[in-house]
Amino acid sequence: MEKPKAYLKPHSPGATLSPARWLSRTRAWWRPVLVILHRELLDQSRDWRIVTPIVGFTLFFPFLMNFVARRMVGFVERFGAEIVAERFFPFLLLVVGFFPLSISLVIALESFAGERERNTIEPLLIAPIQDAQLYLGKLLSVLVLPLLASFLGILSYIGVLMWRLDWKPEPMTLAAVVVLTVTQGVLMVSAAVLMSTQATSVRAANLLATLIIVPIALLLQAESMFLFWRQYHVLWYIVLALLLTTALIVRVGLAYFNREALLNREMDVINLGTLWRLYRRAVVGEARNLREWYARAVWPEVRRLALPSLSVLALLLAAMGIGYATVARELASIDPHLLPQSIRDPDTYLQNLQRWLHASVLGGAGRLPLALFLHNMRALFLAWLLGVMSFGVVGLLVIMLPFGILGGAMAYMQFLNLTTPTEFFLGFVLPHGVAEVPALVLFGASLLRLGARWITPSRQRSLGEVWITSLGIWTRIFLGAVLPLMLLAAFLEAYLAPRVALWFLTR
Amino acid sequence: MIRTEGLSKSFEGFWAVRDLTLEVHPGEILALLGPNGAGKTTTVRMLSAVLRPSRGRAWIGGYEVTQSPDEVRSLVGVLTEQHGLYTRMTALEYLTFFARLYDLPPEASARRIRHWLTFFGLWEFRHQRIGNYSKGMRQKLALSRALLHHPQALLLDEPTSAMDPESARRVRQAIASLRSEERAIILCTHNLVEAETLADRIAILDQGRLVALGTPEELKDQALGPPRFRVVLAEPRTDPPPLPPGFQVEEQQPTSLVVRPPRGEADNPRLLRALLHAGWPVTRLEEVPRTLEDAYLALMERLHGKTESLPQAA
Ligand SMILES: Nc1ncnc2c1ncn2[C@@H]1O[C@H](COP(=O)(O)OP(=O)(O)OP(=O)(O)O)[C@@H](O)[C@H]1O
Ligand SMILES: [Mg+2]
Numbered sequence: 001m002e003k004p005k006a007y008l009k010p011h012s013p014g015a016t017l018s019p020a021r022w023l024s025r026t027r028a029w030w031r032p033v034l035v036i037l038h039r040e041l042l043d044q045s046r047d048w049r050i051v052t053p054i055v056g057f058t059l060f061f062p063f064l065m066n067f068v069a070r071r072m073v074g075f076v077e078r079f080g081a082e083i084v085a086e087r088f089f090p091f092l093l094l095v096v097g098f099f100p101l102s103i104s105l106v107i108a109l110e111s112f113a114g115e116r117e118r119n120t121i122e123p124l125l126i127a128p129i130q131d132a133q134l135y136l137g138k139l140l141s142v143l144v145l146p147l148l149a150s151f152l153g154i155l156s157y158i159g160v161l162m163w164r165l166d167w168k169p170e171p172m173t174l175a176a177v178v179v180l181t182v183t184q185g186v187l188m189v190s191a192a193v194l195m196s197t198q199a200t201s202v203r204a205a206n207l208l209a210t211l212i213i214v215p216i217a218l219l220l221q222a223e224s225m226f227l228f229w230r231q232y233h234v235l236w237y238i239v240l241a242l243l244l245t246t247a248l249i250v251r252v253g254l255a256y257f258n259r260e261a262l263l264n265r266e267m268d269v270i271n272l273g274t275l276w277r278l279y280r281r282a283v284v285g286e287a288r289n290l291r292e293w294y295a296r297a298v299w300p301e302v303r304r305l306a307l308p309s310l311s312v313l314a315l316l317l318a319a320m321g322i323g324y325a326t327v328a329r330e331l332a333s334i335d336p337h338l339l340p341q342s343i344r345d346p347d348t349y350l351q352n353l354q355r356w357l358h359a360s361v362l363g364g365a366g367r368l369p370l371a372l373f374l375h376n377m378r379a380l381f382l383a384w385l386l387g388v389m390s391f392g393v394v395g396l397l398v399i400m401l402p403f404g405i406l407g408g409a410m411a412y413m414q415f416l417n418l419t420t421p422t423e424f425f426l427g428f429v430l431p432h433g434v435a436e437v438p439a440l441v442l443f444g445a446s447l448l449r450l451g452a453r454w455i456t457p458s459r460q461r462s463l464g465e466v467w468i469t470s471l472g473i474w475t476r477i478f479l480g481a482v483l484p485l486m487l488l489a490a491f492l493e494a495y496l497a498p499r500v501a502l503w504f505l506t507r
Numbered sequence: 508m509i510r511t512e513g514l515s516k517s518f519e520g521f522w523a524v525r526d527l528t529l530e531v532h533p534g535e536i537l538a539l540l541g542p543n544g545a546g547k548t549t550t551v552r553m554l555s556a557v558l559r560p561s562r563g564r565a566w567i568g569g570y571e572v573t574q575s576p577d578e579v580r581s582l583v584g585v586l587t588e589q590h591g592l593y594t595r596m597t598a599l600e601y602l603t604f605f606a607r608l609y610d611l612p613p614e615a616s617a618r619r620i621r622h623w624l625t626f627f628g629l630w631e632f633r634h635q636r637i638g639n640y641s642k643g644m645r646q647k648l649a650l651s652r653a654l655l656h657h658p659q660a661l662l663l664d665e666p667t668s669a670m671d672p673e674s675a676r677r678v679r680q681a682i683a684s685l686r687s688e689e690r691a692i693i694l695c696t697h698n699l700v701e702a703e704t705l706a707d708r709i710a711i712l713d714q715g716r717l718v719a720l721g722t723p724e725e726l727k728d729q730a731l732g733p734p735r736f737r738v739v740l741a742e743p744r745t746d747p748p749p750l751p752p753g754f755q756v757e758e759q760q761p762t763s764l765v766v767r768p769p770r771g772e773a774d775n776p777r778l779l780r781a782l783l784h785a786g787w788p789v790t791r792l793e794e795v796p797r798t799l800e801d802a803y804l805a806l807m808e809r810l811h812g813k814t815e816s817l818p819q820a821a
Contacts (some may be wrong), residue, residue, distance in 0.1 A: 031610070032607075032608055032610075035604065035607040035608055036605075036608075039593075039596075039600075039604045042595075042596065042600065043595050043596065046595045047595065106571065115591075118591065119589040119590075120592065120593055121591065122557070122587045122589065122591050123585075123587060123590075123649075123652065123803070124608075125557045125583050126556075126557055126580055126583070127580060127605065127608045127609065128577055128578075128580040128581035128608070128609065128610075129608060212728045227692035258525075259557050259558075260557065260559055261556050263552065263557060263558065314598060317690050408795040468813070
């Protein structure tokens, strides 16, 4: 008769373990993970729905790509621009590596939801393994075959390129492609596994998967752009952001992993009424009128955002500083004669700028604020979307971007001797920044807070409830503070800012 | 070995199990009976640390299910209501997988797998995909999985529900042979004969509540009253039977008589003496069989009122 084993928790506080003990403990902890991994791989290797596309993508795709590449080279060579064609190859490599990964999405979405539909999950849940072991076993198992297929695809494509076009990837390019492929794969899979644990059925999980596919497709485009321009350092930042997001997703998945929910019958019924009431309650709180709402729902939340707001402000200023420093350095090292006439010559530049500002002051009035507002809202929506998908992280990057550009402009104006940084700040940033900067800071902070709420485990409430409630609380800030401030900023930007800027320039 | 105290489970306000207090000792088999939806499976799932009790507590081998779920899981063997086998694996692969999850040493696991597969007549099919198995074969395989790690607490949710008579009998033999000094077994079943032949004690759940608990005999006494005896006569008699005081006639026919003695069996000599003394030609005295089924149905009738007779076809 078996005696229960002393169960080792992965992070037990036994800090004074000898390395050997630690190693054996770690191995013991990972053992069930590998057992599950092994079974899953066996199962997958027998599933034609998985094997066929993997083989297809690996064997067939590189040749298709090669055909495309040759066409491209042929086309561009006629214009004597080999360089450009060669720059497409890394992008094609990325694509070749990406397609097999899309299969991992299918497997991952099945991982828990499928077992649950087939009722095979219960014996697993009864086995003496920890949540994390089961979760990791599944997660890893989903990755192995598609990643392997990815690498095979990339390799065979490189082979084809070397053989037919005599092109060899630079080590850096290859490293970037491989690392990007892996991180994207891990990110997609962990998000899909999370959805699989939360979805009531495979069908529901598949619907949720759009939430993964769309942003990843966008990301792929951005990555290929940076690959094309060989901006490797940007790529490494992307990798970092992806890894961070992955870690957060895995954490959420573990925090909300719930054996009990996995045994519930599948019922794909969403009660929209209940969801809406939950959301409404989170937005409105106890308030009965606007004043109460501001006093009881919005203001306390704004105060709770004090600390995150400070950090966001610091980040925005840092972005501005980085923009300034980067442009200043570039300008110092560049040969001025390489710049186009229109922006090299301070006088021409000033004239253009003034003409543009005049036009804004005179012509724009009336339609302009609304247009500005809508434009800003679009940017915020993008930031929100990316933020929601990355627990706030990427959303912050989006609002940092304009500040970086602003910093660059500051350096440029200084370079042209038009304004000092202080003058630039007072004349070009402050007038509408008075409203817009607090709005952006609050927006960023509330996004961060939203992300933080999502990754904080809650045993009482389901992931869906937590998401809706925290979205509701986010909405308080957005409707109560960000939106009015942005409206105000749009008016300031339309009517006040051009005048102030003009005054600073013509003074 | 298995103990519950006020164990309750609610699903969004619906109490599937209410206030269940039970104990199953090592060496004992407890049959858990009850109509569909009574809460048997829910109880098993709480005992195997998969469902969290809403109230109350449960222990397996001294480990509390919410506090030490890992230990509990390593102590229980569960035959789940739905076997949930992986159809793309062979039986051998399947059992090996679970043996590894339970961290059995390789030799022991090979030996046990062989033992149980042979016992259930599956050994020759061990290399076949489970997808090709019949329902009963699957159930036997699932049972093998539950037994693989020699669990101290065995929870069997309807182990013979899909089996042919012969296999069902084998499984019953297996369960009987699993009764050991150190093991406690809970057997959920709708098969009352099975419950009666295997179980030491029987618990009946109804709408999540424990409505009866005891040995089969105790339950029968409780539901059907003390035993009754049939007296069979050689020739018809229509005069009132000459019974000692305290005896009740339950049913009289020309050549037979059903009597309920006040103290059960022990009163039979007195009964016989009186009848023979009065010259009644007794050829046989036998107990009127009280099946567990009768007792169960009587109990349910008492709880829910008489079930309506089936609607007649027009
Ligand atoms: N996950 C769940 N969510 C909601 N209700 C549930 C859930 N699981 C069980 N129930 C309900 O709890 C009650 C008890 O179910 P349970 O499966 O324990 O019954 P049972 O005694 O095993 O029945 P059967 O004899 O049909 O197997 C039923 O009314 C069932 O509908
Ligand atoms: Mg049941």
